[in-house]
Amino acid sequence: MLIDFSKSNGLVPVIIQHYLKLEILMLGYMNKEAFEKTKAEGKVCFYSRSKNRLWTKGESSGNFLFVKNIDIDCDQDTLLIQVQPAGAVCHTGAMNCFNKTNSKGFIYELEGIIEKRSKEFTNKSYTKELLDKGINKVSQKFGEEAIELIIEAKDQNANLFKQECADVLYHLLVLLKAKNITLEEVENILHKRNSNK
Secondary structure (H helix, E strand, C coil): CCCCCCCCCCCEEEEEEECCCCCEEEEEEECHHHHHHHHHHCECEEEECCCCEEEECCCCCCCCEEEEEEEECCCCCCEEEEEEECCCCCCCCCCCCCCCCCCCCHHHHHHHHHHHHHCCCCCCCHHHHHHHCCHHHHHHHHHHHHHHHHHHHCCCCHHHHHHHHHHHHHHHHHHHHHCCCCHHHHHHHHHHHHHCC
16 A cells, blocks of 8 residues: 655545444544554554654543554545444544434444343343344244334334334344344345346
8 A cells, every 4th residue: 555645744634434334433644654553553543743643542541443444545645444443432422523423324333232232141131131032032023023014014104114114123133143144244245236236
């Protein structure tokens, strides 16, 4: 990857994006040393213009940005880094630096919550309780929710229809977890199908 650090006094802008939700999280800057450190450690390291030094995001808070992918733009002077954030991204405690709540892509966050619940030792959560009953019960519950969605589709109550859609999506994620298949794997199949058309 040939990065042109010469255009802006040795710095290039870096757009930080959530690797699954595709939400833009923040903007920072890197010099060559920060870029090399980012690649070597797998955690985003910026060049802080205010501190006048290298700064690994999360070095004091623990809210690191774990690198999933690095791309460069067509002019080779801007980076796009897709990350898995370990916590809040903004110093204000927000999930991004643009003061924007983004519900798009929440389904991936929900998948993570289901994964976490599945590993809990308590069975006080509905998710854990359902998963502990096994694949037959999980499949049965998904089928029940799908039938309820079909019934609501025939009526004119948009709110109830949306509620049933949410139930179906949630129970599909639980079913995927029971089968140890990720939503990303399913999404990749849809992407390939679209590419072949």
